[in-house]
Amino acid sequence: MKFSGIKVLKEALTGHKGWKPLWRTPDPKPAYDIIIVGGGGHGLATAYHLAATFGITNIAVLEKGWLGSGNIGRNTTIIRSNYLLPGNQPFYEFSMKLWESQEQDLNFNSMVSQRSIINLAHSDAQRDAYRRRGNAMHLSGADAELLSREQLREMVPFLNFDNARFPIKAGLLQRRAGTARHDGVAWGYARAADMRGVDLIQNCEVTGFDITDGRVTGVQTTRGAIKAGKVGVAVAGSSSRVMAMAGMRLPIESHVLQAFVSEGLKPLIPGVITFGAGHFYVSQSDKGGLVFGGDIDGYNSYAQRGNLPVVEDVAEGGMALMPMIGRARLLRSWGGIMDMSMDGSPIIDRTPLDGLYLNAGWCYGGFKATPASGYCFAHLLATDTPHETATAYRLDRFHRGYVIDEKGVGAQPNLH
Amino acid sequence: MLIPHPLLGLRDSQEFTYLGDASLMNRPDPAGPSAEAEFCDYVFLRDNPAGVHRELWFHEQGDRSWLVVTRNTLTHEILGAELARNLPARGAE
Numbered sequence: 001m002k003f004s005g006i007k008v009l010k011e012a013l014t015g016h017k018g019w020k021p022l023w024r025t026p027d028p029k030p031a032y033d034i035i036i037v038g039g040g041g042h043g044l045a046t047a048y049h050l051a052a053t054f055g056i057t058n059i060a061v062l063e064k065g066w067l068g069s070g071n072i073g074r075n076t077t078i079i080r081s082n083y084l085l086p087g088n089q090p091f092y093e094f095s096m097k098l099w100e101s102q103e104q105d106l107n108f109n110s111m112v113s114q115r116s117i118i119n120l121a122h123s124d125a126q127r128d129a130y131r132r133r134g135n136a137m138h139l140s141g142a143d144a145e146l147l148s149r150e151q152l153r154e155m156v157p158f159l160n161f162d163n164a165r166f167p168i169k170a171g172l173l174q175r176r177a178g179t180a181r182h183d184g185v186a187w188g189y190a191r192a193a194d195m196r197g198v199d200l201i202q203n204c205e206v207t208g209f210d211i212t213d214g215r216v217t218g219v220q221t222t223r224g225a226i227k228a229g230k231v232g233v234a235v236a237g238s239s240s241r242v243m244a245m246a247g248m249r250l251p252i253e254s255h256v257l258q259a260f261v262s263e264g265l266k267p268l269i270p271g272v273i274t275f276g277a278g279h280f281y282v283s284q285s286d287k288g289g290l291v292f293g294g295d296i297d298g299y300n301s302y303a304q305r306g307n308l309p310v311v312e313d314v315a316e317g318g319m320a321l322m323p324m325i326g327r328a329r330l331l332r333s334w335g336g337i338m339d340m341s342m343d344g345s346p347i348i349d350r351t352p353l354d355g356l357y358l359n360a361g362w363c364y365g366g367f368k369a370t371p372a373s374g375y376c377f378a379h380l381l382a383t384d385t386p387h388e389t390a391t392a393y394r395l396d397r398f399h400r401g402y403v404i405d406e407k408g409v410g411a412q413p414n415l416h
Numbered sequence: 417m418l419i420p421h422p423l424l425g426l427r428d429s430q431e432f433t434y435l436g437d438a439s440l441m442n443r444p445d446p447a448g449p450s451a452e453a454e455f456c457d458y459v460f461l462r463d464n465p466a467g468v469h470r471e472l473w474f475h476e477q478g479d480r481s482w483l484v485v486t487r488n489t490l491t492h493e494i495l496g497a498e499l500a501r502n503l504p505a506r507g508a509e
Contacts, residue, residue: 240464251460253436254489299434300489302466307417307492309430342460398460399453411459414434 003107022187023067023194028201031227032060034381035219037206037242038235039063041072041182042359042366044189044200045374046234046381048106051196053375054382059198060228062221064205068186071237074304074336075367076259076291078272078283080117080177081142084133087392087404088345089140094389095372096142096176102371108188111181111286116271117174118147118156120321122166126277130172137174147171156273158324166277166320177272179283185370209246215354216246232357232381234373237337238302239360246353250360251342251398253413256301256335257293257364258310262328264288273321280317282325289331292318296338296364298414305335338364343403344416348376348386349395357381358395363416419485420497424478431477437462438470438484441500466490472500 001007001020011018034050036043039061050056063069079099081092098105099112121127127146134144152171153161161168194200201223208220209231218227235242240250265288274281282292294314297306311333319326341347341361346369348359359377362369376390386393392404398411409415417429444454469489475481482500487493 238466240462241466244463249457249461249463251462253462253464254466299429299487300436300464300469300471301492302489303492307429399456413436 003109022191023200026199026201028060028062028204028221028223028226029199031218032199033058033229035059035226035228035231036061037219037231037233038070039067039190039200039202040070040234040236041068041186041189041370042236042362042373042377043234044068044186044193045370046232046359046377047193047198047200048189048196049375049378050382051193051198052105054378056382057197060226061193061198061200062204062206062219062226063200063202064222066202067190067200068183070235071336071338071366072186072370073183074259074334075182076281076283076293077179077182077285077367078117078177078281079112079180079368080174080272081140081368082117082119082133082137082144082172082174082177083406084136085404085406086136088406089136089142091372091376091389091393092369093137093140093142094375095369098371098375099180100176102185102188106188106192108184108191109181110184110188112178113180113286114176114178115283117177117274118152118271119172119274119276120159120168121170121172122277123169127170130170134172143174143176145173145175147173155270158268158322159273160321160323163320166275179272179285182367189374206242206245209356211246211353216356228355230355230357230381232359232377234359234377236339236360236362236366239339239358243351243358243360246351246356248351252339252361253300254302255296255298255338255340255414256303256306257296257338258306258314258333258335259291259293260311260314260333261285261292261331262290262325263331265290265328275317275321278317278320279313280321282318282322290325290328296340296414302337303335304337338362340413340416342398342411342413343405344407344409345404346373346393347395348373348380348390348393350380350384351395417492417494419473419483419494421475421478421483422497422499423481427475427478429473431475432473432483433476435472435474438472438500439463440472441484441503468495473497
């Protein structure tokens with residue numbers, strides 16, 4: 001079933017009776033060439049690219065809950081490529097380019113909206129840092145503009161420019177950044193993978209790895225044993241738990257990050273605005289809700305819910321930046337579990353066990369990375385070599401001293 | 417979260433800063449034969465359990481003591497707290 005304007009029109013005239021489920025519900029086969037553990041955004045994108053880009057279709061995606069039940073459905077939907085370090089920025093720009101063609105590639109409306117992102121600066125030093133970051137972005141082919149206070153006043157006049165502690169001095173703008181419909185991204189990849197023959201198996205939890213002579217030959221699941229030529233794990237949030245079944249300890253702590261949405265308001269905020277100094281960022285969804293968040297709670301957690309001090313901290317940041325939202329009522333808040341890595345950057349690599357591959361450590365930045373993470377993980381699984389934009393994401397970089405620490409805070413996960 | 421400080425009673429977790437797994441008290445021997453590998457593991461690798469976790473909290477806005485708090489990472493339930501200085505330096509156990 002291909003989606004098109006004509007199809008929508010035809011269904012509208014015939015009572016919408018011709019729509020079919022977006023994917024099959026197959027039973028697991030006894031063996032696959034490749035098994036992806038984790039049916040979230042990254043796992044589904046990996047399966048899609050294995051099938052569509054690398055022509056490997058004897059694949060299963062195993063998901064312990066339902067597709068997209070983890071962080072792909074719990075994030076604040078921002079896509080951007082405004083990183084600094086050479087290990088990161090080309091990867092995220094690659095991801096940005098994949099976002100730009102995603103709806104056509106998948107034949108699915110993932111509502112990619114390039115409505116821009118502004119990072120606010122509050123001092124001369126921070127303006128210099130953003131100028132440097134903008135130049136780094138240019139080097140990777142991304143777009144970046146440094147905005148003056150006057151330009152910002154024109155674009156976002158409702159900000160509090162004269163906050164006593166954090167007056168707004170400048171902003172780094174990326175026009176190609178924006179938002180996407182996060183569940184739609186999962187569904188689009190799932191459907192596109194399923195159409196190419198990938199088995200998406202839900203309610204199938206991996207309970208162990210079959211390891212023979214240092215090689216992973218399959219997985220044990222709640223629906224029986226399944227053999228596999230290769231196993232790729234993409235379960236960010238739970239990476240430590242899953243990889244512990246293979247006897248590995250990871251450079252990762254799991255932390256809870258909260259997010260919030262207000263009642264629906266008329267169009268108000270043009271793009272994404274980040275107020276890093278105040279632990280607050282915000283965008284407005286197409287339904288009108290203000291979607292916002294701040295920092296992680298800061299202690300190990302697998303609870304998918306946070307505590308009130310961070311709710312208060314985020315609300316204070318919002319009020320300091322845009323006092324006008326003080327009258328808006330909060331509709332919902334929720335939490336998701338982040339793989340907080342020891343340098344704040346992800347891992348896409350082989351593991352010491354042959355046949356076992358790891359995609360992990362996305363901190364709170366996994367959503368924007370979804371397309372490139374899928375592409376690069378598929379590249380690694382298919383060819384056993386890293387994609388050219390993901391060569392820095394090695395699992396052993398910590399022990400070799402090649403950390404990719406954007407914030408420069410060291411091996412302290414709750415500060416990244 | 418309220419942390420039951422052994423000396424001060426129940427205190428708001430906002431008064432504390434969080435460091436991480438209490439096994440960080442168990443520093444490798446820098447003169448040992450495999451000190452480099454052991455320190456890499458010590459600095460970078462974590463058990464990161466889902467369930468009971470012993471962890472270091474610093475009472476920064478209180479009496480500035482380090483506590484070893486036992487907490488369930490699945491529910492945030494706090495199961496106990498001890499003064500770190502009263503424990504032998506092998507906090508992981």
